Amino acid sequence: MKIILLFLLLILSVTNAASNQRRTPTVSPILSSTVQPPTETRSRFAMLDDVRLLANGLLQLGQSLREFVHKTKAQINDIFQKLNIFDRSFYQLSVVTSEIKEEEEKLKKTTVYLKENNEEIRNLSMEINSKINNILEERSQLHSKVGGLEEKLQGLSQSIMPLEQIQEISGLKEVIETQEKTITDLLKSVKEQHEQLNYQNGKIKSLEDKLSYDNFQDTGEKSLDLSPETPDPFGYLTMNSTNGTIDINDYPVGCSHVFKSGQRKSGIYPIKPNQSEPFNVYCEMSSDGASTVIQRREDGSVDFDQSWGKYEHGFGKLENEFWLGLQKIYSIAQHGEYILHIELEDWKEEMRFIEYTFTLGGPATDYTLHLAPLSGDLPDAMSNHTGMKFSTKDRDNDKHDESNCARNYTGGWWFDACGDTNLNGRYAWIRPKARPQRRKGIYWRPAKGSPFTLKSTKITIRPST
Numbered sequence: 001m002k003i004i005l006l007f008l009l010l011i012l013s014v015t016n017a018a019s020n021q022r023r024t025p026t027v028s029p030i031l032s033s034t035v036q037p038p039t040e041t042r043s044r045f046a047m048l049d050d051v052r053l054l055a056n057g058l059l060q061l062g063q064s065l066r067e068f069v070h071k072t073k074a075q076i077n078d079i080f081q082k083l084n085i086f087d088r089s090f091y092q093l094s095v096v097t098s099e100i101k102e103e104e105e106k107l108k109k110t111t112v113y114l115k116e117n118n119e120e121i122r123n124l125s126m127e128i129n130s131k132i133n134n135i136l137e138e139r140s141q142l143h144s145k146v147g148g149l150e151e152k153l154q155g156l157s158q159s160i161m162p163l164e165q166i167q168e169i170s171g172l173k174e175v176i177e178t179q180e181k182t183i184t185d186l187l188k189s190v191k192e193q194h195e196q197l198n199y200q201n202g203k204i205k206s207l208e209d210k211l212s213y214d215n216f217q218d219t220g221e222k223s224l225d226l227s228p229e230t231p232d233p234f235g236y237l238t239m240n241s242t243n244g245t246i247d248i249n250d251y252p253v254g255c256s257h258v259f260k261s262g263q264r265k266s267g268i269y270p271i272k273p274n275q276s277e278p279f280n281v282y283c284e285m286s287s288d289g290a291s292t293v294i295q296r297r298e299d300g301s302v303d304f305d306q307s308w309g310k311y312e313h314g315f316g317k318l319e320n321e322f323w324l325g326l327q328k329i330y331s332i333a334q335h336g337e338y339i340l341h342i343e344l345e346d347w348k349e350e351m352r353f354i355e356y357t358f359t360l361g362g363p364a365t366d367y368t369l370h371l372a373p374l375s376g377d378l379p380d381a382m383s384n385h386t387g388m389k390f391s392t393k394d395r396d397n398d399k400h401d402e403s404n405c406a407r408n409y410t411g412g413w414w415f416d417a418c419g420d421t422n423l424n425g426r427y428a429w430i431r432p433k434a435r436p437q438r439r440k441g442i443y444w445r446p447a448k449g450s451p452f453t454l455k456s457t458k459i460t461i462r463p464s465t
């Protein structure tokens with residue numbers, strides 16, 4: 001604002017000066033020639049005044065410009081500071097988000113556990129109720145019996161009664177009394193249990209409410225698979241020779257056979273390796289052959305913290321996240337020499353790969369791994385895992401005497417002690433900041449250089465010839 005005003009002032013003074021200059025020549029001829037010299041000096045003075053005015057204006061302009069620059073600098077500094085603060089709080093927010101996510105996961109697990117417990121308690125309570133009903137019935141029967149006996153006793157007491165009969169009756173009375181006492185005790189404990197059950201129900205309800213609220217909060221993400229016991233989504237084919245369809249011997253032995261039969265589209269195909277039941281695999285087709293995908297992580301939609309049985313038979317969905325299963329991988333890799341291809345994407349969305357020659361031992365060796373690096377732009381972190389058996393939280397085959405690596409770092413893997421890779425670790429939706437969290441995630445640490453924390457992974461195998 002000030003600047004504009006100053007400009008106006010400046011322009012005004014300049015035009016003034018110009019008009020003054022224009023005016024002097026028109027005025028001078030009118031005046032007589034004798035007074036010419038003083039007019040000349042006066043006009044020169046006038047011009048000097050104008051120049052002074054102009055210089056003054058310029059000086060003021062300069063000063064206010066400087067002021068303006070100072071102010072702008074201060075404003076920019078301010079903005080930078082604000083940006084810094086924003087940056088910091090954004091980072092804090094992302095940390096908090098990851099923590100919330102972890103807690104949510106825990107909460108979900110607790111809820112499932114509580115639900116199971118609740119059902120058990122309900123079943124127990126139902127059982128106790130039915131038992132009590134039986135007891136009550138028995139009691140009323142006993143009552144009526146006692147009533148009858150008492151009547152009889154009265155009738156008998158009129159006449160003479162044998163001593164042992166009286167004793168028998170009083171004994172019976174005692175029995176009945178103690179039984180009544182136990183029944184009241186039982187009723188009391190049942191009541192207590194009912195109360196506890198109600199309390200737990202309330203707790204579960206509030207947990208569920210909280211959970212649905214949390215779910216609502218991050219609708220952007222896929223919800224976790226809540227039921228850990230979902231049926232194997234890609235179990236063996238049951239398409240059994242229902243006449244006119246596929247004969248069991250017509251299945252391709254592997255993806256390479258699918259490729260040879262003319263298929264060029266990546267996708268899910270049934271195969272039947274030698275000495276195996278048929279099963280579905282995801283075949284990835286390229287221009288010169290096919291690979292079988294044995295593992296894929298991309299969005300955290302599948303929980304990879306699974307037991308030995310699950311790792312042996314496979315879990316997840318072939319279309320997105322899954323572990324094909326050691327048994328199936330083994331039956332495929334039986335067919336000759338295979339190459340293991342590992343493709344990793346980090347949080348900068350950079351893709352890298354590494355290839356190894358690949359041999360997998362059978363179930364008797366707990367699927368011992370044998371690898372030798374071949375090529376790729378990903379630093380090697382796996383050749384140390386050669387000769388390692390597969391471990392899960394419920395089967396510790398690792399080389400760490402005091403720890404269960406699969407339990408510490410989650411997921412099944414060819415752990416040594418505990419090793420530098422685990423591609424079946426916990427999926428993180430953002431890059432974890434803290435080291436222990438990173439180490440629990442999908443992890444790849446080469447001998448040299450810093451570890452990779454990963455956004456997505458894909459492991460495939462293909463015949464080496």
Ligand SMILES: *[C@@H]1O[C@H](CO)[C@@H](O)[C@H](O)[C@H]1NC(C)=O
Nearest residue numbers: 116117119120121122123124
């Ligand atoms: C509870 O009882 C129901 C039906 O009787 C049964 O399906 C369920 O498995 C039982 N749950 C537990 C935890 O025993």
Ligand SMILES: *[C@@H]1O[C@H](CO)[C@@H](O)[C@H](O)[C@H]1NC(C)=O
Nearest residue numbers: 237238239240241242243248
């Ligand atoms: C094939 O189906 C028949 C009945 O249609 C069944 O008895 C048999 O067990 C099935 N075989 C396999 C391998 O599923």
Ligand SMILES: *[C@@H]1O[C@H](CO)[C@@H](O)[C@H](O)[C@H]1NC(C)=O
Nearest residue numbers: 239240241242243244245247
């Ligand atoms: C399939 O059809 C053939 C005749 O075409 C028949 O001999 C055979 O028993 C049928 N198999 C089954 C499982 O129905």
Ligand SMILES: *[C@@H]1O[C@H](CO)[C@@H](O)[C@H](O)[C@H]1NC(C)=O
Nearest residue numbers: 253254273274275334335336
């Ligand atoms: C195993 O599969 C291969 C194809 O990979 C086939 O050539 C071979 O005959 C099969 N062997 C047996 C014993 O079935």
Ligand SMILES: *[C@@H]1O[C@H](CO)[C@@H](O)[C@H](O)[C@H]1NC(C)=O
Nearest residue numbers: 400402403404405408417418
């Ligand atoms: C595994 O966890 C246990 C218990 O928290 C701890 O004592 C042990 O040092 C951990 N081992 C490794 C290799 O991190």
Ligand SMILES: *[C@@H]1O[C@H](CO)[C@@H](O)[C@H](O)[C@H]1NC(C)=O
Nearest residue numbers: 380381382384420446447448
């Ligand atoms: C492999 O193991 C050796 C000794 O067991 C160790 O010195 C080396 O750092 C390991 N290499 C990798 C890549 O972990």
Ligand SMILES: [Ca+2]
Nearest residue numbers: 396400403404
């Ligand atoms: Ca161990």
